[in-house]
Amino acid sequence: MSGWSILSVVGPQTFPFPSYTLDPGASVTVHSGPDAPASGGTNLRWTTGYIWNNDGDEAQLKNSAGRIVDVDDC
Numbered sequence: 001m002s003g004w005s006i007l008s009v010v011g012p013q014t015f016p017f018p019s020y021t022l023d024p025g026a027s028v029t030v031h032s033g034p035d036a037p038a039s040g041g042t043n044l045r046w047t048t049g050y051i052w053n054n055d056g057d058e059a060q061l062k063n064s065a066g067r068i069v070d071v072d073d074c
Helices: none
Strands: 005-008 013-016 029-032 043-047 058-062 068-073
Touching: 013 043
Parallel strands: 029 043
Antiparallel strands: 005 013, 005 058, 058 068
């Protein structure tokens, strides 16, 4: 996942993935907020601060070329 990132459009804030290998069909959860668990296993901590405004904040997953590969409203 090195070079990939998640962008919170409202803000904007960016989470650059660390050097992390994601096997085909596997998943990882990126957490934020005061209760975000520490990174480990299938969990990655973005921040213990709030990121999503829960009112139309768009999340964009970008590949290492900077292209948007997925979008979700948060």
